[in-house]
Amino acid sequence: METSPRKLNMLFSYKDYLSWNNSNERWELIDGVAYDMSPAPTRKHQDISRNLFKELVIYLEDKECTVYAAP
Numbered sequence: 001m002e003t004s005p006r007k008l009n010m011l012f013s014y015k016d017y018l019s020w021n022n023s024n025e026r027w028e029l030i031d032g033v034a035y036d037m038s039p040a041p042t043r044k045h046q047d048i049s050r051n052l053f054k055e056l057v058i059y060l061e062d063k064e065c066t067v068y069a070a071p
Contacts, residue, residue: 006036 011032020027026037041049049069056067 008034 012029012034013032014029017027017029017034026039027034028037029035053067053069060067
């Protein structure tokens, strides 16, 4: 399920952005609006994703389908 990123309803400058030192949160600025970015996936999530991808590739090997891993 995809959710919309949290955004702050005020405008910020690049200088403001550079002053944010909280390493627990990731933000990006688009036209001065700050958007909360998704956290990086956990190692367990990456392991599950890799294993599922591998199984799908094996299962579809002789089929007319192709599996792609998305970032």
